Amino acid sequence: MAMMVLDDNKPNSQPPLNTNISEAIVRLHRRGASVHLTQLLSKLKPIDIAKVLNNFPEHKAHELFVSIAPPQHAAMVLMDLERGHRQFVLTQSSIEKAVAMLDTLPVEACQQVMADLDENYAKRLSEAITKANQPQEIEEPIAYKEGTAGSLMETNILALPESTTAAAAILAVQEMSSHDSIFYLYVVDEMQHLTGVCSLRRLILAEPDKTLKEFTNSRLVKVHIDTPQGVVSNLISRYRLLAMPVVDEFGTLIGQITIDNLIDIIQEENTGSLMKMAGIGSNKNNVLDQSPFAIFKTRVPWLITAFIAYLLVSAILEGFEHTLATVVQLAFFFPIVIGMSGNAGSQTGAVVVRGLALGSIHDAHFFKLLFKELGINSIQGSFYGLCLAAASYGLFFNPLLSITLGIAMTLSITFSGAIAMSLPFFFKKIGADPAVAAGPLALAFIDMVGSINYLTVAFFVFKL
Numbered sequence: 092m093a094m095m096v097l098d099d100n101k102p103n104s105q106p107p108l109n110t111n112i113s114e115a116i117v118r119l120h121r122r123g124a125s126v127h128l129t130q131l132l133s134k135l136k137p138i139d140i141a142k143v144l145n146n147f148p149e150h151k152a153h154e155l156f157v158s159i160a161p162p163q164h165a166a167m168v169l170m171d172l173e174r175g176h177r178q179f180v181l182t183q184s185s186i187e188k189a190v191a192m193l194d195t196l197p198v199e200a201c202q203q204v205m206a207d208l209d210e211n212y213a214k215r216l217s218e219a220i221t222k223a224n225q226p227q228e229i230e231e232p233i234a235y236k237e238g239t240a241g242s243l244m245e246t247n248i249l250a251l252p253e254s255t256t257a258a259a260a261i262l263a264v265q266e267m268s269s270h271d272s273i274f275y276l277y278v279v280d281e282m283q284h285l286t287g288v289c290s291l292r293r294l295i296l297a298e299p300d301k302t303l304k305e306f307t308n309s310r311l312v313k314v315h316i317d318t319p320q321g322v323v324s325n326l327i328s329r330y331r332l333l334a335m336p337v338v339d340e341f342g343t344l345i346g347q348i349t350i351d352n353l354i355d356i357i358q359e360e361n362t363g364s365l366m367k368m369a370g371i372g373s374n375k376n377n378v379l380d381q382s383p384f385a386i387f388k389t390r391v392p393w394l395i396t397a398f399i400a401y402l403l404v405s406a407i408l409e410g411f412e413h414t415l416a417t418v419v420q421l422a423f424f425f426p427i428v429i430g431m432s433g434n435a436g437s438q439t440g441a442v443v444v445r446g447l448a449l450g451s452i453h454d455a456h457f458f459k460l461l462f463k464e465l466g467i468n469s470i471q472g473s474f475y476g477l478c479l480a481a482a483s484y485g486l487f488f489n490p491l492l493s494i495t496l497g498i499a500m501t502l503s504i505t506f507s508g509a510i511a512m513s514l515p516f517f518f519k520k521i522g523a524d525p526a527v528a529a530g531p532l533a534l535a536f537i538d539m540v541g542s543i544n545y546l547t548v549a550f551f552v553f554k555l
Contacts, residue, residue, distance in 0.1 A: 100453050102139055113143050120155055128158045133341045137164065141171035149179040156180045161343050162188070163195040164282045170200060188428045190219045220361075221357035240323050243317035243353070244337045250277040255285060258299035265276060272349050274333040278303045285313060285336055285344040305355065310500055316345065324353050329451075356540040400535030404542045414553070420487050421495070421549050424479065425542075431475055433534050434543040436507035439464050440533055457516055461509065468508030469501065476500035491552055499548045503541040510537050 099363055112135070119128040123489045132140055140159065144152040145163065150170070150231060159165040169177055169192060179434055181204065193201045193216070196379045201220075235241025249267065260276060276294055279288035287307035297306050313336045314323050327335055408415070415422055417537035443460070446452030450461065484490065514533050 102208075112139075116143055116155065122466055125158055128155075129160050129342075132159050133161075133164060133536075137167035137325070138171045140168045144168070146175050149176055152176050153180045153183045156186075157359070161283070161339070161341055162191040162479070164341075166192040166195045167281065169204070174411055177204065181208065181478045182212055186219050189216055190398060196540065213262040218345055225273065238319065238320050239316065240314045240318040240335075240337050240348055241346075242315075244321070245272055245350045245352065246346045247272050248277060248336075249273050249348050250276070250279050250283075250285075250347075253278055253280055253302060253304035254276065255303050256299065257294060257297040257301050257306070259301070260294055260303060264294070269360055272334070272347070272351075275336075275347075275348065276303070276307070277344055277347075278307045279344055283344060284337055284342045285311060289338065301428060308551055311336070314348070315340070320353070322350055327353060334525070351453070375471055377542055393415075396532050397535035400532075400539050404535075404539050407539070407542050411550065414546060414550050418492065418549065418553055420483070420489065420492055424483060424496055425545065427479060427497070428490075428503050429538050429541045429544050432503035432507040433537050435471055435504045436511035436533060438466065439508045440511035443512050447515055447519060454516065457513075461512060463510040463513045465505060472504030473505065474503035494551045495552045498552070499545040502544050503549065506540055506544060507537045 107488070111133075115131065116128065119131065142434070144155055147155065156168070159168055165188075169180065172180065181192075184192075193204065196204070202552055205217065208216065249264060251263060253262070258460070262275070264273065273291070276289045276291065277285060278289065280286050286302065287309045288311060289303065289307040296488065312326060312330050312332065316337055316339055323335060323509045327348075332350070333349045336344055337348060443452060476497040477501075479500050480493040483496050484493040511533050514536070
C-alpha cells in the first residue's frame with residue numbers, strides 16, 4: 092500500500108468555499124460537462140469539495156464524487172466526507188476504484204475507513220487491496236502513444252512532499268534501491284501535483300531543517316504525457332537539462348525523461364533530417380541490407396520534382412537560344428553562376444532548417460531573417476560577381492560580358508538566399524517537414540530562377 096507523508100502543521104480550519112464555485116460545480120454537473128467538472132474539482136482543496144458534497148443527499152454526492160480525479164485526490168475528499176456520505180460513496184464505487192483510492196491513504200486512515208463499512212463489503216475490499224499489493228510476475232506497462240513523452244518516460248523518480256526537510260530528503264535519497272536515473276528531486280503537494288524541482292547538489296548544501304518548499308525551484312520546465320518527443324528533445328537541449336518531469340492532464344507527476352532516453356531519438360531525428368535534406372527520404376535502414384530496387388523506390392520520389400524543374404530550365408534555355416548563339420562565351424560561365432547560387436542557397440537552407448528544428452527560429456522571425464539573409468547574400472554575390480567579372484575580362488577582354496557576369500552572379504546568389512530561406516517556412520506552414528525544402532527541390536528551384544536571371548541580364552546588357 093502506498094504511503095503518504097502527512098503534514099502535521101496544516102491547520103484544521105479552512106475558509107468557506109466561494110458560493111460561485113459551489114454553484115459552478117452544480118451547473119457543470121447538470122449540463123453533463125464531466126471533463127470541465129473534473130478539471131475544476133482537481134484545482135480545489137479536498138476539504139472544500141467535501142463541504143459541497145456534504146450539503147447534497149448521498150446519491151447526489153456520489154454522482155459528483157465520480158468526477159474527482161486522480162485517485163489520491165478522491166481519497167482525500169473521501170476522508171473529509173461525513174461518515175454516512177463516506178460509506179455510501181465508497182460502497183457505490185466499484186471495487187477497483189475503491190482499492191485505487193484506499194491504496195493512496197496511510198495505513199491508519201485506511202483502517203479507519205474500513206471500520207465504518209459493512210463487514211462483508213469490508214472483507215471483500217480488504218482481500219482486493221491485499222491482492223492488488225501482491226507482486227505480479229508480469230506487469231503490463233501503461234500504453235502511451237508512440238513518439239510521445241509518455242512512451243519515453245521512466246517512473247523510477249524521487250518525489251517528496253513540500254513539507255519534507257532537507258535532512259529527511261537526503262535520507263530518502265540514500266535509502267533508494269536504484270540511483271542510476273536520479274538527477275533531480277521533485278517536490279509535490281498533497282495531491283501529488285508537481286510544484287518544484289531541486290538538484291541533488293542544492294539539496295546537499297541546504298540547511299537540514301529547511302523544508303523543500305523553502306528552497307526548491309518553482310519555475311518548472313515540464314511536459315505532458317502526450318507531448319511529441321521532438322518537443323521534449325528541443326526543451327532538454329535548450330535548457331541543458333539532464334531530465335524532464337512528465338505530468339498528466341491534472342498536473343500530477345507521473346515520471347521523467349532523462350537525457351539517456353533521448354540520445355537515440357535525437358540521433359534518429361538528425362539522421363532523418365539529413366537524409367531528407369539530401370533527397371533520399373527518411374529510411375534509416377542500412378544501405379547494405381537493402382536491394383537496389385528498394386533503394387530506388389525510396390529515392391526516386393524526391394528527384395521527380397527536381398527532374399521536372401530542370402526540364403523547365405531546358406525550356407528556358409531554348410527561349411534564349413539566340414542570345415547564347417550570339418555570345419557563345421555566356422555558355423562557358425553558365426555552370427559557375429548556377430553552381431555558386433545553389434551552394435549559397437544550400438548554406439542558407441541548412442541554417443534555417445536547423446534553427447526551425449531546434450526551436451531557435453520561429454514564424455515571427457521570418458521577415459527579420461529574410462532581410463538579414465538578403466544582406467548577407469548580396470555581399471557574397473557582389474564579392475563573387477567582381478571576382479568572376481575580373482576573371483572573364485582576363486580571358487576574353489569583353490567588358491559587356493564582364494558586366495553581365497558580375498550582375499548575374501550578384502543577383503543569383505542574392506535570390507538564392509531568399510528562396511532557400513523562404514521554402515522551409517512555407518513547408519512548415521503547410522504541415523510538411525522543413526528539411527525537405529533544403530534538398531533537391533530547393534536546388535532545382537534556385538537553378539531555375541538563376542537561369543532566368545542570368546539570361547535575362549545578358550539579354551538586356553547585350554540588347555539582343
